[in-house]
Amino acid sequence: MILFEILRKINRFIKQHNKRKAGIYLSPVRRIEQVYPLLDERVCAMTFDDGPSALPPNPVPQLDSEDEIVKRAYGLTEVLMNTLERYGAVGTFDCVGGTQENYPDQRGKLHTAKWGGTAHDHYPDFEKDPFAGILNQPELGERILKRGHEMANHGGRHVIFGPMRLIYDSRVSLSSLERVLEDLTLFHNFAYKNYKHTPTLSRPPHYIDRIKGRLNAYDVYAMMGYQYMAASFDGGGWKPSKGIYREDVEAMVLPMKRVLESDDNALNGHIIFQKDGCNMSLQTPVADALAPQLEILNAKGYKVIGVNELINRSPFEDYGEGHTHFEIARELINAGFVVAYKNNSFQPNRLLTFGELVAMTTPKALFVALTLLKSKQLRADFDYAKWDVKKIADAHVKVRTSHPYYWMFKYAKKQGYLEVNSDRWDIHDPVDAHICIQYLEGVLSSHQVVLSVDELLEREQLCSALMQMGERPLKRIDILPLLRATLKSVKLM
Structure with missing residues (x-):
């Protein structure tokens, strides 16, 4: 039993080390140990x-x-x-x-x-x-x-x-x-x-x-x-x-x-x-x-x-009630979008990369649908038919196959989000207001929706607020209002 306890302590140390590493890329799966009080x-x-x-x-x-x-x-x-x-x-x-x-x-x-x-x-x-x-x-x-x-x-x-x-x-x-x-x-x-x-x-x-x-x-x-x-x-x-x-x-x-x-x-x-x-x-x-x-x-x-x-009320470990735009982030993740890191952190003040922007418009259900390409073991309750996984798989993107965002970029390409700017921005590029607005406009136009007067007015105000930040790289927290408005307008939320 003494050896067992020693091994458990070693295992805990390894898991803490892995937890720190798990805060690098956004993930459809989060390891949830505790949440923000x-x-x-x-x-x-x-x-x-x-x-x-x-x-x-x-x-x-x-x-x-x-x-x-x-x-x-x-x-x-x-x-x-x-x-x-x-x-x-x-x-x-x-x-x-x-x-x-x-x-x-x-x-x-x-x-x-x-x-x-x-x-x-x-x-x-x-x-x-x-x-x-x-x-x-x-x-x-x-x-x-x-x-x-x-x-x-x-x-x-x-x-x-x-x-x-x-x-x-x-x-x-x-x-x-x-x-x-x-x-x-x-x-x-x-x-x-x-x-x-x-x-x-x-x-x-x-x-x-x-x-x-x-x-x-x-x-x-x-x-x-x-x-x-x-x-x-x-x-x-x-x-x-x-x-x-x-x-x-x-x-x-x-x-x-x-x-x-x-x-x-x-x-x-x-x-x-x-x-x-x-x-x-x-x-x-x-x-x-x-x-x-x-x-x-x-x-x-x-x-x-x-x-x-517990996680519906407070999804993240480092970001919760009382923090700016928390309710928006909670709404996004509860709607099934990939907006948190594997270690269940949100890191609101981290600088946003283009890869993360694409990831944040990806529903985590995509990865359930992709099971069709790899296995015969399927969930009885999931509608695989509505996902055209072959078209997603055939989409060409300049992202290495081993990258955590590879399939997210393929999904974005298949959806038409990347048609105009597919070669202009690198996955690790920082995102400023201009890039963010241009990408989210691509999301909007790909769904061919007609915005109401109120939606147009809200979008104009949100874009104006972002543009006032100039050319500085945006933090993840900065894009939340416009991201939510975009996904709601195209009926993904």
Whole structure:
């Protein structure tokens, strides 16, 4: 376990390094750990991984209180929902499809990271797979949604995306991007067909991002139309037992108590990781720790909401309520446009490049449509027919194929946004008012819309305000009003 903790710390350092690098290019997929705090209220979200589970909590509660009688009558997921609802909280259940196909396998060593199996995970326990996952417990999955909680896609079979030699050396990983897509699509299409639910969030099993073929979770999430749901605070409940169950429960409660005693706002805008299953010792301390955790949050004035609601209200990590033009940026990203960086920053005062201007007029649904070119694993709820992906693929642009904006430029060329100026501006060129207005006029004219008098007047005022900035390079924040007006005029918002 000491080695495991050391490796986790190393992994956190690597992820922080990668997070800094992820603030270079705009991306259809953002890794969301926390968001900018709301001004007038304290909110956070809780995610519950690896369920839904119909097995009762372990240890089974003693029948000496009404609360424990209720816990004994239900499976773990029901217990968690009941507890959340008692405190007016909404959970985000990061569910699996089911691990029943992850055999042949052998039981893993108790109190280790491979407690569930040597080659694969098994939830809620080895040879008890039928008790967990929405494919095995469809009614339980339906109750999660009907009771107002959220559901994310944690994988059809909870198989790691790629090899992880240090901790999961004996684990079987998915062999290719196609297999990862197949796994995620299994869950997605089941949720849509059975619940009319369209997942929009996902977390890779064990946070292993790498996929064979020099790909990663961001590539596959773009094809699924997902955001990468990470977390910024560990609620606990997954580590091996200390040997005394009550101490395991306290080990989940005390860190939250301490961090909020030092700063009431410490968890404002944060996503808290929880388990909807066993720890490494086949116990479920979350069943008894969740209520005192919620008590602490309530005492500090927090409301626990779903991750989707959290990011709809405050999408970015560095830019939020009270900042100039924030409402416009929020409207753009909630409408599905690529306006934020992979690390979920907005960087409002960063100088705008021409590549970013093109990216900001690109709907992230483009990358779902492009799945047609690469895979047979398709979402049942997505209208691929309305996207002419062959024409997009055939569009010629002077951008290298490996560049993050390559397909965005192809889309812009196919749409006619670049007809006049396709060779004049380089992808890395800074954008001044003249370039910005000229490009957005191209967006407007390509859709052949007739503006109303009010729209013409608004556009004239917005262009005039930009031109007053002279020839200096524009910041990203400067273009937001005209960008929104343009996309609304062409009915893309």
